[in-house]
Amino acid sequence: MSYTSLELQRLVEPHRVHRDVYTDPQIFDLEMERLWRRAWVYVGHESQVANIGDYITTTVGLEPVVMARDKNNRVQVLYNRCGHKGAKVVTQRAGSARVFRCPYHGWTYRLDGKLQATPHACGYENTDFDIDNPCFSMQSVARIDACRGFVFACLSPEGPDLLAFLGDTALTINNMCDRSPQGEVEVAGAPLPYMHDCNWKMFVENLNDAVHPMVAHASVGHATRKVVESLPEGSPVPSEAEIISPFGGSYEFFDSMGSRTMPYGHCFMGGKGSIHSSYSEIAGYMDAMQASYGEQRTTEILSQQRHNTTVYPSFTVKDAIQIVRVARPIAVDKTLVETWHFKLKGAPDEMLHRTITYSRLINSPGSMVGPDDWDCYRRMQQSLHSDASTWVDMRRYLGRNEPDGNVHVAPGTSDESVRNQYRAWCDYLLDEAQ
Numbered sequence: 001m002s003y004t005s006l007e008l009q010r011l012v013e014p015h016r017v018h019r020d021v022y023t024d025p026q027i028f029d030l031e032m033e034r035l036w037r038r039a040w041v042y043v044g045h046e047s048q049v050a051n052i053g054d055y056i057t058t059t060v061g062l063e064p065v066v067m068a069r070d071k072n073n074r075v076q077v078l079y080n081r082c083g084h085k086g087a088k089v090v091t092q093r094a095g096s097a098r099v100f101r102c103p104y105h106g107w108t109y110r111l112d113g114k115l116q117a118t119p120h121a122c123g124y125e126n127t128d129f130d131i132d133n134p135c136f137s138m139q140s141v142a143r144i145d146a147c148r149g150f151v152f153a154c155l156s157p158e159g160p161d162l163l164a165f166l167g168d169t170a171l172t173i174n175n176m177c178d179r180s181p182q183g184e185v186e187v188a189g190a191p192l193p194y195m196h197d198c199n200w201k202m203f204v205e206n207l208n209d210a211v212h213p214m215v216a217h218a219s220v221g222h223a224t225r226k227v228v229e230s231l232p233e234g235s236p237v238p239s240e241a242e243i244i245s246p247f248g249g250s251y252e253f254f255d256s257m258g259s260r261t262m263p264y265g266h267c268f269m270g271g272k273g274s275i276h277s278s279y280s281e282i283a284g285y286m287d288a289m290q291a292s293y294g295e296q297r298t299t300e301i302l303s304q305q306r307h308n309t310t311v312y313p314s315f316t317v318k319d320a321i322q323i324v325r326v327a328r329p330i331a332v333d334k335t336l337v338e339t340w341h342f343k344l345k346g347a348p349d350e351m352l353h354r355t356i357t358y359s360r361l362i363n364s365p366g367s368m369v370g371p372d373d374w375d376c377y378r379r380m381q382q383s384l385h386s387d388a389s390t391w392v393d394m395r396r397y398l399g400r401n402e403p404d405g406n407v408h409v410a411p412g413t414s415d416e417s418v419r420n421q422y423r424a425w426c427d428y429l430l431d432e433a434q
Helices: 005-009 025-035 162-178 200-206 218-229 239-248 251-257 285-293 295-303 349-362 370-383 416-429
Strands: 016-018 041-045 054-060 063-069 075-079 094-096 115-117 143-147 150-154 185-187 192-196 259-261 267-271 305-311 315-318 323-331 334-344 391-393 402-404 407-410
Touching (some): 025 323, 041 063, 192 370, 200 323, 323 349
Antiparallel strands (some): 063 075, 143 150, 192 334, 259 267, 259 407, 267 305, 402 407
16 A cells, blocks of 8 residues: 555554554655655764775665765765666775776766766767766765764755754764764774664664663673672672673663653653763773863763664764664664774773673674564564554653753653654654655
């Protein structure tokens, strides 16, 4: 079936959503057309294309793109499509090149996408082919912008600019960079990929779901507490235990963190406290920060403790642990989740080691936490096809959020972050004009 605006509107109610939003391939196609093409979607970080000729390939929604630094030292985001027969031009995940050359007929492009040469050019004599006609180039996406080196693209020429779109979430990106004594971060290595057998929204919704840790992650939380309790009195707590222990926290602990929502479906938990607040100090880090910022500013920077700031629909960032996770939708029931790790320039190496340790324990397919979530997503994706019910509930703390400037605050275990995402979802999908 094809959905009318009224039929789409009926899929979302204030306290529940219809299962079709997770299971219907036609809904997925509409999301790719109306949501993922109009929202600002994270592409990569400028440090991944530090030098002229450097490039990475990825996707914006379902569109293959290449991000490259051209000969004028500008970052470009191009559709990864040849202007001739439409073949994907760049196939490597990352690399460096002087030009891009299509592997099919050898059309060659400059790093800014302009067609530079075609083999056996005499074949085009006495035709209307013009090498300078932009239609034959690798096309640029409609808009590209960056926030502190984090590059986003929008496939639509209409809509808010990046900073207006990010709103208060930009403060999380700023804080992550400010935690570097040099005020800059850089990508450390390749991403950690994790294929999820579920709709992309399940992963994004779970990021600020504070009810599931006490259930889905109960076993790892219990085991960690047992290890800590068995340590000789006065022994230091292993960093691994510091990282895992909060996942076995109480409902009261997560409620106290609070859930904060913003326009365009964005959200985060915490603010002055999060699951990262009790980490031990790493030798040399405070000295480096205070040498750069002074004691007062260092305290201000490190006092921000946000948990899973989510820039809807694709991007989530942990400023306190320097990790970014990105949802890349593949199909209605298939999503690639990439975890990127960032190095704080000028900080002790042990800071990056803790970042990697966190990801190994939490985000890896072989970790002690991530597979719990993966299993729950898979169970939902399968069982939502059941005729037992056609609705998914999201009524926890309904109507219990309070305004705080441009942010709305609710208890941490509220479903308000999910309800906020569906308000944005409706805004995108019900707007057929763009």
